[in-house]
Amino acid sequence: MHATDTAQTAHDAVDTTPIDAAEFALRTSAILDSITEVIDGKDDAIRSALICLLAQGHLLVEDVPGVGKTMLARALAASIDATVRRIQFTPDLLPGDITGVSVYNPVAQEFEFKPGAVFAHIVIADEINRSSPKTQSALLEAMEEGQVTVDGRSRPLPDPFLVVATQNPLEMEGTYALPEAQRDRFMMRISMGYPDAAAETLMLRQRDVANPLDEIRPVLAATDVRGLISWARAVHVAPALEEYAVALSQATRSDPNLHLGASPRATLQLVRAAKVQAALDGRDYVVPDDLTVLLPAVFAHRMIPARGLHRAGARPIETALEAIVRRTPVPVGAPR
Structure with a gap:
């Protein structure tokens, strides 16, 4: 064989x-x-x-x-x-x-x-x-x-x-x-x-x-x-949080500080990682913090800063992500 x-x-x-x-x-x-x-x-x-x-x-x-x-x-x-x-x-x-x-x-x-x-x-x-x-x-x-x-x-x-x-x-x-x-x-x-x-x-x-x-x-x-x-995959993600993940991802694609934003694959993997994060914390549902905490580790390496910004600061991508999280509204009624 x-x-x-x-x-x-x-x-x-x-x-x-x-x-x-x-x-x-x-x-x-x-x-x-x-x-x-x-x-x-x-x-x-x-x-x-x-x-x-x-x-x-x-x-x-x-x-x-x-x-x-x-x-x-x-x-x-x-x-x-x-x-x-x-x-x-x-x-x-x-x-x-x-x-x-x-x-x-x-x-x-x-x-x-x-x-x-x-x-x-x-x-x-x-x-x-x-x-x-x-x-x-x-x-x-x-x-x-x-x-x-x-x-x-x-x-x-x-x-x-x-x-x-x-x-x-x-x-x-x-x-x-x-x-x-x-x-x-x-x-x-x-x-x-x-x-x-x-x-x-x-x-x-x-x-x-x-x-x-x-x-x-x-x-x-x-x-x-x-x-x-299988257990982690069954963790519940509310529709509002799915839309929140998509909003975070789309915001990276229109941010003037980023030449290349997050791909659809990044959005999918962010949600999958958030499910495991929730399961490890003893929950069977995802909360907004599961997404935002993982955002730098899941998104940052896929992005390219706008021309010139890599010389203007030490952390242009991380700074851009922090700003995106601040200005993206958290879904009303999402699990906390």
């Missing part, structure tokens, strides 16, 4: 037994606690990674080297009993290394597909912007459609499927800017930031004798993640 057939069989065999609110809280808390054992003092980043997993999105972690970007991805992967592949993006990486290639088998006298590194539940795309745009684009179909097409045949990827990509700021040597289409595939972009003094001191003590990643054991199976996804 080919690896892709195995992946499809695993997808078909997913346990869809409904869970309740208590079970959702128990399982998600176990994942968060597991990652916290490795990443200390970065609760927002850890929560964002879990939101992307349960909202069936993808996460882009952008920051300077050495602040734990890859460690976050590896800790999430280690906390779930799922297939994991890590791709180190380099200038000589080829698209076929990611998606796979067909190789001729002289014995069988036929071509056989050799799956690439993308055939896993969790794919860690390390330093994604150190490879060429052509190689980066090999992930586009996989991230949007959960499949890979090689030689005219589409092959499904495992389910759930999550790409956690890390990238260094463009000011670093040897980096390529991600194309707009690639950035738009990521549900959220976050930064780790430097740890505070207490967390950095604790890191020195903990890692002096051992790597905390070696101590992590899976707390959940990949099939169990499907139950969490």
